[in-house]
Amino acid sequence: MRPGLPTILGARYDASSSFMRGPADAPGAIRREMRSESSNRWSEALVEVVPGEAWDDAGDITLGDDPRGAIEQAVAAQIARGGRPLVLGGDHSVTYPILRAVRRHHPRLTILHLDAHNDLHDRFEGDRFSHACPFARIMEEGLADQLVQVGIRAMTGHQRDQAERFGVEVIDMRRWVAGERFTLRHPVYLSLDVDVLDPAFAPGVSHREPGGLSVREVLAVVQAIDQPIVGGDLVEYNPRRDVDDLTAPVCAKLVKEIISAMHLNPLPSA
Numbered sequence: 001m002r003p004g005l006p007t008i009l010g011a012r013y014d015a016s017s018s019f020m021r022g023p024a025d026a027p028g029a030i031r032r033e034m035r036s037e038s039s040n041r042w043s044e045a046l047v048e049v050v051p052g053e054a055w056d057d058a059g060d061i062t063l064g065d066d067p068r069g070a071i072e073q074a075v076a077a078q079i080a081r082g083g084r085p086l087v088l089g090g091d092h093s094v095t096y097p098i099l100r101a102v103r104r105h106h107p108r109l110t111i112l113h114l115d116a117h118n119d120l121h122d123r124f125e126g127d128r129f130s131h132a133c134p135f136a137r138i139m140e141e142g143l144a145d146q147l148v149q150v151g152i153r154a155m156t157g158h159q160r161d162q163a164e165r166f167g168v169e170v171i172d173m174r175r176w177v178a179g180e181r182f183t184l185r186h187p188v189y190l191s192l193d194v195d196v197l198d199p200a201f202a203p204g205v206s207h208r209e210p211g212g213l214s215v216r217e218v219l220a221v222v223q224a225i226d227q228p229i230v231g232g233d234l235v236e237y238n239p240r241r242d243v244d245d246l247t248a249p250v251c252a253k254l255v256k257e258i259i260s261a262m263h264l265n266p267l268p269s270a
């Protein structure tokens with residue numbers, strides 16, 4: 001395969017969700033929408049996002065009885081064969097095992113994390129691997145040199161303390177309104193929780209948190225990435241919570257634009 005080819009992997013895992021199940025059904029729903037004739041295959045930057053040429057689909061990860069281990073292994077295998085992983089979740093807990101695999105190949109790494117939530121809980125309802133915790137595990141293990149969180153609007157006192165402890169750059173929604181921008185210092189891993197969007201734009205999520213970003217604003221953040229993109233994930237789409245399938249085309253468009261951004265920001269060696 002072409003080195004650095006964006007490669008989709010489905011992570012049909014939602015057992016670490018704290019509130020509702022459903023994101024395990026997302027990979028199939030997003031793929032269906034990506035095949036829909038309702039839109040074309042060109043990104044807004046005019047990259048032709050043709051399946052099999054501009055991106056590959058490695059199918060769904062076989063999770064077995066050790067889902068986190070299976071996800072880490074599957075991502076590592078894709079990187080070893082030259083692919084750039086783009087994982088469709090699944091709940092947000094999948095990002096921790098993904099980063100364990102990604103980090104081995106990237107001595108300098110920034111995570112750009114778009115989400116309503118910090119996901120920095122040390123543990124949530126007794127679970128250190130809950131979807132509320134992945135970025136605590138990531139920062140504890142030193143899996144990123146910089147973590148930038150955008151769209152945050154459901155912080156807690158504990159998570160504020162965690163953000164300070166780990167040196168996280170939190171761009172919360174109040175500061176976003178004031179127009180604050182951020183610098184990406186290293187090659188970027190993009191982790192996109194669909195609930196960063198205002199539920200008016202994307203009702204198909206488990207945790208609808210009002211006051212979020214528009215689709216246009218999220219696209220602008222993705223399109224402004226000015227570092228090599230080493231991989232990414234799109235998580236927490238919950239088709240069971242969707243309204244008239246409104247959120248599926250939003251996810252499909254985001255995936256298309258992320259693949260386009262990966263082509264416009266290739267790996268240094270590619």
Ligand SMILES: [Mn+2]
Pocket residue numbers: 115116117193195196207236
């Ligand atoms: Mn979230």
